[in-house]
Amino acid sequence: MMAGSHAVIGMVAWSWAAPHLGLPPLAPAALALACAGALLPDIDHPRSWVGLRLGIVSRPIAAALGHRGFTHSLLAALACLLLLHDEGASRAIAAPLVVGYLSHLVADLLTPGGLPLAWPLKRRFSLPLCRTGSLLEPLIVAGLALGTAAAPLALPWKLLRTVMKY
Numbered sequence: 001m002m003a004g005s006h007a008v009i010g011m012v013a014w015s016w017a018a019p020h021l022g023l024p025p026l027a028p029a030a031l032a033l034a035c036a037g038a039l040l041p042d043i044d045h046p047r048s049w050v051g052l053r054l055g056i057v058s059r060p061i062a063a064a065l066g067h068r069g070f071t072h073s074l075l076a077a078l079a080c081l082l083l084l085h086d087e088g089a090s091r092a093i094a095a096p097l098v099v100g101y102l103s104h105l106v107a108d109l110l111t112p113g114g115l116p117l118a119w120p121l122k123r124r125f126s127l128p129l130c131r132t133g134s135l136l137e138p139l140i141v142a143g144l145a146l147g148t149a150a151a152p153l154a155l156p157w158k159l160l161r162t163v164m165k166y
Contacts, residue, residue, distance in 0.1 A: 001107045003049035005141045010038025012148045013103035030096040037100025044071040073119035
């Protein structure tokens with residue numbers, strides 16, 4: 001997916017995940033961190049939005065690992081989380097960054113190229129709904145955003161749990 005799509009999906013993912021983590025979903029700093037996390041996996045592509053801005057880091061990563069390699073794996077997301085923890089990042093910083101990072105992986109799973117989620121294993125996983133930059137991409141992003149925005153209007157979870165007990 002394109003950078004704009006990743007940014008929106010990262011913020012949408014954060015607005016959905018934050019209440020489940022006991023954190024405010026619409027705090028501007030958290031949304032910005034989720035957006036940054038959603039762009040971070042493409043550090044392995046020198047012509048990506050983040051790669052163009054961090055070329056000194058992006059070019060060596062791309063040369064060593066290629067695009068959609070390690071940085072697009074669950075191991076990289078875990079490494080990101082552990083690094084943030086080791087550096088003493090608060091939950092309010094680490095959570096949106098990692099949620100954004102994971103949202104990038106989920107979004108790229110929707111493309112035919114797929115991802116090596118279990119890197120270093122070569123197997124790629126994919127649910128090919130759209131090609132990067134296709135006309136379907138913004139429709140999927142809009143659907144996710146609208147679905148998340150409409151979620152608070154749905155039947156409250158507590159009421160649903162009460163009904164499901166009977």
